Amino acid sequence: MIRHPYRAKRRTLLTGATAAAALGATAACGDDGPAGTAEDPINISFEWWGDEARAEITQEAVDLFQKKHEGIKVRTNFSDFPTYWESMTTRMAGKDLPDVLNMDYSRLLQFGSNGMLMPLDGLVDTSDFLEGFLDTGYVNDELVAVPIAGNTLGLLYRSDWYGQAEVDLEAGYSWEDYHRAIQDVTASLGDEQWGGGDFAGQYHFMELWLRQQGGSFYTEDGTALNFDKARLIEWWSMNEPLHAEGAVPPISVSSQWAPENGFVLDKIGADLGWDNFLAWYAPAVAENGGTLTLAAPPSLDPGNLGLYLKPSMQLCIAANSEFPEASAKLIDFLLTDPEAIAILGTNRGIPATNVGRENVEIDEVSQQVLDYEAEVEQYLTSPPPPPPSATGSIEVKFAEIYEQVLYGELATADAVDTFFTEAETLLAAEQ
Amino acid sequence: MIPWIIGTAVLTVGPMAWSLYLSFTDYHLIRGGEWIGLQNYTAIFDDPMFYRTVRVTLLYVLIAVPVKLVASLLVAILLSQHRRGMGFYRAAFYMPSLIAMSVGVALIWKALFSNGGVQDGIMSSFGWEGGGFLGNPSVSILMLVLLAVWSFGAPMVIFLAGLMQVPQELYEAADVDGAGRWSKFVRITLPMLSPVIFFNVLMETVGAFQLFGPAYIIGGESGAPAWSTLFYTVRIYTLAFTDFRMGYASAYAWLLVLAVGLVTVIMFRAAKRLVFYAGEDR
Known part of the structure; x- marks a missing residue:
């Protein structure tokens, strides 16, 4: 069992506070x-x-x-x-x-x-x-x-690497364009560096992709997932070709970056992320001699980026x-x-x-x-209602189960079944 | 007696009874719950994560317990000799077990077995291509096995005490009969030691089923990498304190109690045939 340092400290402080209060009480008579x-x-x-x-x-x-x-x-x-x-x-x-x-x-x-x-x-x-x-x-x-x-979502990317590989991310580019960009940039880089990271393990990015199709991750009342298994299979299969040809870092490598990050470690050239993360990564990238820039995320529909504030x-x-x-x-x-x-x-x-x-x-x-x-203000649409109570757990499960796919421990379809079972149980337990 | 009874009732029996009750409810840690009979127990057997965590835990028990016991017995035999400075060596070999279950050691362990860490560095020079155990789900459990083996202090001390109890005249008689080292070990040491071995096997097995701290720190709630260190106890913890499904988690915990109890009963049965108590008729 882990003892949280704060707890121990709180105890001692409380004891101290009690003692102090007792002392104070004798002095002030009733405190x-x-x-x-x-x-x-x-x-x-x-x-x-x-x-x-x-x-x-x-x-x-x-x-x-x-x-x-x-x-x-x-x-x-x-x-x-x-x-x-x-x-x-x-x-x-x-x-x-x-x-x-x-x-x-x-x-x-x-x-x-x-x-x-x-x-x-x-x-x-x-x-x-x-x-x-x-x-x-x-x-x-x-x-x-x-x-x-x-903040809102965006694509953070190394404009120096993308420029060198002569890859452009013109606003309104599609997910296929983004895949091709990752492949081209990876091809232009040395060993142990990749044009982009695997983004399919974060539910926020799938939510973005669903919003671009007019959908959402949860139903309006927050009691169920608002997509079927086929959608998730599609989402989780999206990066398969990139892994097959080594255009994105393998999981056994990227899983060990935490608590650092692929940008900070000079390993990856692009990733979806919250725009305020730029302030976190950009100085480190600059130290590595690069430039980190923001672009709108890839979209299925140039008129609907799925973004919200x-x-x-x-x-x-x-x-x-x-x-x-x-x-x-x-x-x-x-x-x-x-x-x-x-x-x-x-x-x-x-x-x-x-x-x-x-x-x-x-x-x-x-x-x-x-x-x-x-720049993206015109694309901002109304935010989804606060996600259901089980979201924290579901977010963790989403990443965890996608990891099984990357490690080859579960076939994508089985992983999707597992996720649906877990998510439905978690949502039901909160009702 | 009274303080002991109060302590046991309040801190052990009470919470256990409460959790047994909770295991028949859908108790949510914040919102409470209602009696649902055996539903939790039936749901567990439909839960794919149950079988995964059982597999991880059993694998660990089956590897860690024998390896740890053999290692501690060998070291105990080495340390049972009468040489200069033996007291120091005994203390030195016992030392790791005092700190092995601490958070600090688990963190060091993580560093040792990461990509480019000590283990990766040494093994790579022998042609290993699997990287650090930390990121490799097919071998990651070995990190925890090695941590267990490294902390063999407790069983070692018990073995050492057992070895000291073996009557020297048995070895002398064997010497007269011209017995070699190996047959002395197999025919005298092991039988004379069997009650102690049984005790150690029992304690270590029961302990191994409940491994939590190091597994939680090294693999986290997700049993990284790829659920390969997702121990049964870690699953209980996540269900109870992250998902707040206290009723379901209690049912999980009670199945562990039943399983460990069953294993213990089987061991006692087996011990009747395998363990030799000196002075017993055979």
């Missing part, structure tokens, strides 16, 4: 909870997912917050995306969530509909958000999450929080304090508030993301 002063501060916790670089700037902003609010102490913790959610779901069961937590749209309903999140209306300052950004924060007509930034990350307050006001102060500070915004920059995406947009320093990379979002 219910910390006073929220520098001598007797309120302790709240804040956790997010991300890498070291993100942790550094976030900690810097939190330190500034603590300086400005002397009565509030913030304990912070972070981990990578999968570990973060493993920890959060486990702690959700124990109603032991951090006061302020990072939320992802795909998990919002799982936490929100189970009463794990505190309603934010009247608690958090919501007056300054850009239009449309708050829409994705509602569960059962209650605002439970506020966005840090918005999604909150890239949201902030929530746990329902089990003892100090919602202090937690709300931290959220307000991170989203609307000009100094905090300057520190946090565009690491999590271009800010979702007006004051954020005015105060953030738009560097070259962020400008590229802004330009890209302006």
